[in-house]
Amino acid sequence: MPRRSSGRVTLQHIAERVGVTKITVSRALREPHLVSATLQLRIESAIDELGYIPNHSAGALASGRSHSVALLIPSLSNSVFSEIQRGIEEGLSEAGYQVLIGHTGYSILEEERLIDTYLRYGVEALILPGSRHTGHACRLLRQARIPVVETLELTETPLDINVGLDQHQAGKAMTQTFLDQGYRRVGFLGARMDHRAQLRMAGWETAMQQAGLSTERCLTTPHPSSYRLGGEMLASMLDRWPDLEGIFCGNDDLAAGALFECQRRRMNVPDQLALAGFNGLDITEATSPPLATVVTPRRLIGDTIARRLLARLQGAPLQPASEDLGFRIRRGGSL
Amino acid sequence: MPRRSSGRVTLQHIAERVGVTKITVSRALREPHLVSATLQLRIESAIDELGYIPNHSAGALASGRSHSVALLIPSLSNSVFSEIQRGIEEGLSEAGYQVLIGHTGYSILEEERLIDTYLRYGVEALILPGSRHTGHACRLLRQARIPVVETLELTETPLDINVGLDQHQAGKAMTQTFLDQGYRRVGFLGARMDHRAQLRMAGWETAMQQAGLSTERCLTTPHPSSYRLGGEMLASMLDRWPDLEGIFCGNDDLAAGALFECQRRRMNVPDQLALAGFNGLDITEATSPPLATVVTPRRLIGDTIARRLLARLQGAPLQPASEDLGFRIRRGGSL
DNA sequence: TGGTCGGCTGTTACCGGTAACTTTCGAAGG
C-alpha cells in the first residue's frame, strides 16, 4: 500500500496491463516509430480501456519542456486582440504548443504578476502587449532566458522580438488626413490613455503643430473607453469648443459612440463634424456613415509573431529587432 | 556533475545559501508560521538575491494540487463572456486559484479537445459554456471526479453545478413584448445558431404559435454573427417579407447591424420596423434609438459560479442542481 | 561461423518539489 497516490491511472497501470515497462508506453505515445506496431496497438487499446490521461506536470518536470507559451493581452473584452490571438494560436498549436492567455487590465504591475505566474508554469516563451514593463518584470524576463515578444507598438530597444506598428506615425497620418481634407480645428478625444493611446495623441499633436494649428481641443480620461463614454465626451467637447470641425478619437469605440451622439443631435457627419477612430474594427464598416479609421494589420501581426517565435523556439539566435507591419488609413464616410 | 539539470535556481540552491534543508525553504513559502522569524527573513533575502522562481510542475506533481481551474468560453471576441469571466476570476483568484482560459470556437469537438488538455494540466475544476457535450467529453468529466460547472443555459440533467438562465423562456418573453406592443408580423433573425441561439429561436416560435401567428418570417445562417451580417440579413428579410413589422435578432450584434441598415435606408425604428437583440451589451444603450434587448445577468452569473465552485472545491458534496438567474427585458427605444 | 548493426525494450537515475513522520532542543511543570 503506497503512502500516497492520486488514484489516477498512470503510465505504470497501462504498462502492467500490457505487460511491458512504462518507458515503452511513454515511447509509444511520443515516438511511436520506435515501438513495434503490434505493441503500439495493444498499448492504445489499454489506454482507452483504462482512460489514461497523461500528467502534464510530470512530463514537464521530467523533460524540462512545457510545450506552452503565454500570451498576455490587456483586456479580454477588447476585440482588437482576438485576431492577433487567432493568428498566434493557429501558428503555434500546429507546432504542438499550448497558448495560455492572461489579461493585464492595461496595468504593467498586473503584467509583472502574470509574467511571474507563467514563468512558474515553465512557459517556453512570453508574448507581451506593449514595450513598457516594470523593472522587476524586465529582470524576470532576462533571467528566464526564453524568447519574448513585445507587440502592438514598436520600440527602439526591443528585448527580443518586436512586431507591431508605429502608433505615433499612425496618429500623425490620420491627423494629416483631416488636414488634407481641409479641416483645421481638429480635436483629439482619448480614453484609458495607456501607452499606445498616448503615442497616438502625440502623433495628433505633432501633425497639428507642424501645420501651425492649435492643439487646445483635446479631451482625455483615464477611464476605460466605451460607446457611452464616446458620446458623453463628444458632448463635453462640443460644449467647450463649439467651433470644432473634426475629432480624431483614440479608438473605434469612442468614435462610434461619438457618431451615435451626433445622430441623436441630428448633426451631419462629416459635413458638420468629421470623425475618425483607430483600429479598423468591424463596427467602423457597419455604421452609417462608415467611420474613418486607421486599419491595423492585426491578423498579420498574429501570423508574424507565430512565425518568428517558432524560429526562435527552434533555435534561431537572440537578435533583438523590430518589425514594422504598417497601417492603412480608411476614410470611410465620416471624414 | 549531474546528468541533466535545467540550470534554473531551485529550492536546493536557496537552502544551501541559507544553510538549511529545502523542506524548510518550502515551508517558509507555504506555511510561514511554522518557520522562525529570523530564518524567514534570511530565506526571503536569499530568494530574491538568487531570483528563485518556484517550479509549478514540481509542486503540482508532489502535492497533487494544481491550484488552477479551466474556464472554457465559446469565443474570445464575444464580449458576452468577459463579464462572466471577470466575476469568476475575481472570486477564484482570491482563493488562490489560477484561471486558465480556453476557447472552443462554439464547437463541442473543440471543447472535448480542451477538456482533455486541461485535465492533463490537472485543473481542479472545469467551467463549460452550455450543457451539450460529446459523449467522450462526458466520460472524461465523470472520470476526472472534479467539480464541473455548466453555464449560460439551464439543463434538466446537470452534471454538477449549473448556473444560467432559461434561454427559451427569454426568447419567448421578448417575443411576447413585441406582441404586447401590438406588433403581429414579427420575424426572427439568427446567426451561428449554436444551441443557445436555437433555444431563443424556439422561444420565438412558441410565443408566435401560442398567439396564433405565423413563424414563416425567419432567416438564419450558420455563419458567425457580425454587424455586417445583421445588415445584410435584414436586407434579405425585407426583400422577402416586405410586410415585416418587427424583427427579433438572436443577439445584439445582429440587432445593431440591422439598425444601421435601417438608418441607411432612412427607415424609422421602431415606427416602420421594430428591432430587438439579446444580451444587453453596451452597444444597445449607445445607439439611437437604444436597442430593445434581453439583459442577461452576466456579472451575477460569474459571481455565482465563483461562489458555488469554491464551496465545492472546499468539500461541499456533489449535488447536481440548476440555478436560474433570470433575465430582464429592456425596451430601449427600438420597440 | 563470428562480428556487426539496427530495431526494440529495459534499467537506472533524475526532474524539483511536498507529505508524513522523526528528531532536536529549550522551557515549563512536578
Next chain:
DNA sequence: CCTTCGAAAGTTACCGGTAACAGCCGACCA
C-alpha cells in the same frame, strides 16, 4: 533533576513521467 511538550528543523520516500544509456536478438555480411 527528570519528564513532558511544543516549536522548529530534518529525513525519507514519493509524485509520474523522461533522458541516457544498456541490453537483447535476429538479420545480414564477410
